[in-house]
Amino acid sequence: MNYLIVVAHPDDEILGVGASIYKWVKAGDTVDICIMCTEAKARAFRPRDKELAADLNESAAYLGINKKYEGTFPNIEMNTVPHIRLVQFIEQAILASEPDIVITHHSADTNNDHLQTSLACQEAIRLFQRRPEIKPTQEMWFMEIPSSTEWALNTAMNRFHPNVFVEVGKDGVEAKVKALSMYRGVMRPYPHPRSSEAIGGLAAYRGGQSGCNFAEAFEVVFRRI
Helix, strand or coil, rough: EEEEECCCCCHHHHHHHHHHHHHHHHCCEEEEEEEEEECCCCCCCCCHHHHHHHHHHHHHHHCCCEEEEECCCCCCCHHCCCHHHHHHHHHHHHHCCCCCEEEEECCCCCCCHHHHHHHHHHHHHHHHHHHHCCCCCEEEECCCHHHCCCCCCCCCCCCCCHHHHHEEEHHHHHHHHHHCCCCCCCCCCCCCCCCCCHHHHHHHHHHHHHHHEEEEEEEEEEECC
């Protein structure tokens, strides 16, 4: 199985899918990531660009991520970029990766870059309709990003409603926390949602919700059978 994780920023791939990536790679699946913005100028504890790139490479290598497609769209200003440019960048990643499953942000996420990434990704997965020679995407999932997705203050939009749960086990949660810790300045002390306690607690909750030994939750919004 080939997975393509489309995210706005470095570390989003770990926050949303880190434990699942660890599981899938161990099982022999291929996981690529497409990152729209590889700078962190709006982050509270901002690393230098070279430091962020090093953190991304270290974390990706630890989890066994196959390929990285890295964009240079502006951080927390993605809404200033023409929508078509965002779509075309993701389309190029889809062409190169040939994923069976594409995973991205939920549209009701309070982070505007996450929203713009989600909208562009929803457009990009339809590429096979215009170009029949391209391998069709089989499924599209939304993921949840702790400290962002759960806010969903815009009540005009549907909140994240998970309907797929990936059992990751305690070792998957530990791998997720370790990979996230490789990004300097991302982890916070409890009770912040990006603390190790909160990340483990969310995995325990999603596991209890679905009868799994710890889990990451996703919402399937497109499926071809």
